[in-house]
Amino acid sequence: MKRTVHALVLMLLATPLALVGCGDSNEKNGTGGSGGGGGAGGAVIPDGGGGAGGVKYDATPADAVTPIDTTTVAPDVPITIDTAALDVALPIDVSITIDTGAVDAPAPVDTGAVDTTRVIDTTPAVCTMTTPFTGGNVTADLTLPAACSPYTIKTDIRVDGNATLTIEAGSTLRFQPDTRIWIGYSTAAKIVAVGTAASPITFTSANVTPGAGDWAGITFWGGTMNGNNLAYAKFDYCGSNGDACILGSGAKANRVVIDHVTIAHVGAGSNGIMEKDADSNFAISNCTFNNIPAAPTQQYAISVEAPSFAGIDTTNTYNGAMIELAGGTVSTTTDWKNLGTTVAVTDDLRLEGPSTPALTIEAGSIFKFATGLQFWIGYADSGSLIVKGTAIAPVTFTSLNAAPTAGDWVGIVVWTGSASITYATVSYAGSDKGDVSVVRNTAILTITSSTLSNSATYGVGIPCNSTATVTSTGNTFTGNTSGNTGPGPAGVDC
DSSP: OHHHHHHHHHHEEEEEEEEOOOOSSSSSOOOTTTTTTOOOOOOOOOTTTOOOOOOOOSSOOOOOOOOOOOOOOOOOOOHHHHHHHHOOOOOOOOOOOOOOOOOOOOOOOOOOOOOOOOOOOOOOOOOOSSSOOEEEEOOOOEEEGGGGGGGGEEEEEEEEEEEEEEOTOEEEEEEEEEEEEEEESSOOOEEEOOOOSSOOOEEEEEESSOTTSOOOEEEEOTEEEEETTEEEEESSOOOOTSEEEESSSSTTTOOOOEEEEESSSTTTTTTTEEEEEETTOOOEEEEEEEOOOOSSSSOEEEEOOOOGGGGGGOOOOOTTTTTEEEOOOSSSSSEEEESSSSSSESSSSEETTTTTOEEEEEEEOOOOOTTEEEEEESSOOOEEEEOOOOSSSSSSEEOOOOSSSSTTSSSSSSSSSEEEESSEESOOSSSSSEEEEOSSOOEEEEEOOOEEEOOEEEEEEEEOOOOEEEEEEEEESOOOSEEEEETTTTTTTO
16 A cells, blocks of 8 residues: 555656546545546455556646846946045034024004105295395304395495305395495405305396496405305396406405306406406306407406416306406416317416426417517426317417407517427417527427418527527418528528
8 A cells, every 4th residue: 555655646746737546445446537537446456456547638738948048147347445534424413492482473564544745835935034134244154045035235245254154045136336245355254155056146236227337246355265155146237346246356266166157247347257366266167158348448258367267167158258368477287278268368478487387278279469468488487388289179379459460469489498389370479589489598399280370570480599499390381571480590690
């Protein structure tokens, strides 16, 4: 029996899909095989196993054999060992403190009424002066408010005693005949009369039917302090004094500013603005001049001496009026701008000083000299004249006479020092040596691209046997009585 079982086990292991019958040890027939029709059991054999049952074959095809992968395996990539230093240890987080304070209360909502548009106060200003101002002495600070305007001035206003007279914008002062304002006649004083474009200050005649020169004007005397200011103001029907509507007489330099001032209907024999002092040097800008008299004598919008000429700005409007340059000496380096109108020279000009001052004259400037006058360079001390005209805007030096003739004035004379003249027109001079001339051997004259004409002598005058340095290039000579250049340095007339 043991051998039979062992044989069956081996058969099952070899053929797992076949089921077989087996014999019984009790003399019975063996069991037929199962699974699809096994064979009949084996015959009875005493003490023997039943016959083997028939086998049922599994006819299913065997699984396909998986092919062997013959792909070449790539060798492993070498491992790179990171030898870098270890990262720095991260700091331990600082403990967080929790704010356990109460939550801020919300801001209250403004539930008030919406602001209304501000109402502009149109109530007229009220005059608080108990006594109307009509002129007289002002020896303490005084303000003339616009609320009390207009003022009728019956007597001269004299400001002294370190006082300041302030006139508010929009004020009007009406002056009776020949009255005036004096600033600093006896002691220190000043005036501040600053209007606006919309509310100018008006100085005018008190006459019902005003006429040119009804009242005098303002005079700045020797006691004039710093800080005088006339701005956005009108001076009308002034100039009865035979001087000017605004006059400087002894005022120190740079103490008066005149800006955006209109001067009109000036009296016969008076100027718009006049500085009698050599160096009062009013700052004059944005001013307008109307009705400046030309008869019985020629008057001027502005009259100054040489040291104050540079204080006149290029922003003024002259309406045909001229500026008077009443002679004087330029002793410091300065520039003269093209002022946009004719400059009438009514006395000799000198350029000289211990520091050898340089005077530069801008292109387009026009200077007309009265009879017999001259422009001297370096008579006592040295000086340097620089005339910077251009081809389209030459600088003009000529006669003031309405019908000029040769020799009306002397000319430009270089005694010592130097003159550099470019693109200039010099005419009707030469009453002595030439339109332009040198005198001393140390003189230096360079004249280029200029016109010299109608001289009573030479265009360029050079003394006999002179060793002065004279350079003449590209110039035009015409109508000069004695010739273009001479008589020296070795001319036939020597």
